[in-house]
Amino acid sequence: xxxxxxxxxxxxLKVMGPDGPKDVSTDEFFKGRKVALFGVPGAFTPGxxxxxxxxxxxxxxxxxxxxxxxxxCVAVNDVFVMDAWGKVQNTAxxxxxxxxxxxxxxxxxxxxxxxxxxxxxxxSRRYAMIVDNGVVKTFNLEEGTGVDKSxxxxxxxxx
Numbered sequence: 646x647x648x649x650x651x652x653x654x655x656x657x658l659k660v661m662g663p664d665g666p667k668d669v670s671t672d673e674f675f676k677g678r679k680v681a682l683f684g685v686p687g688a689f690t691p692g693x694x695x696x697x698x699x700x701x702x703x704x705x706x707x708x709x710x711x712x713x714x715x716x717x718c719v720a721v722n723d724v725f726v727m728d729a730w731g732k733v734q735n736t737a738x739x740x741x742x743x744x745x746x747x748x749x750x751x752x753x754x755x756x757x758x759x760x761x762x763x764x765x766x767x768x769s770r771r772y773a774m775i776v777d778n779g780v781v782k783t784f785n786l787e788e789g790t791g792v793d794k795s796x797x798x799x800x801x802x803x804x
Contacts, residue, residue, distance in 0.1 A: 646755030661728035678714035700797035705739035711804035
């Protein structure tokens with residue numbers, strides 16, 4: 646599992662651009678800047694939609710005021726779902742919505758969450774981290790079903 650001090654793994658994610666889906670290299674995404682990245686089990690799910698993502702949308706400006714270049718959300722969902730969820734949650738200009746459609750990033754981070762028995766497949770555990778120039782500086786992992794350790798408010802307190 647990823648930990649503080651580790652280099653963020655190389656992966657290709659997707660983001661919706663003006664001309665459709667485009668690839669995003671994690672190596673390029675984190676290069677030379679500080680990013681607040683949070684992972685959620687799934688778009689449109691209750692905890693993610695009611696508390697986790699809204700907290701980062703509401704606190705994006707405060708997080709950026711602490712020297713963070715970008716706030717990003719990643720989930721094991723396709724780019725179309727992430728784009729739709731972002732529109733519903735008014736993330737434009739606040740939170741970048743990244744799609745880990747096949748769960749390769751979640752697996753390379755050691756954060757995959759097996760929800761097969763619940764009909765949700767393999768997803769990502771809930772977390773928040775600060776990645777500075779490709780190195781994990783803060784890592785807040787939820788152990789249960791809550792949204793406390795990985796909330797925007799908790800991350801903001803640590804900045």
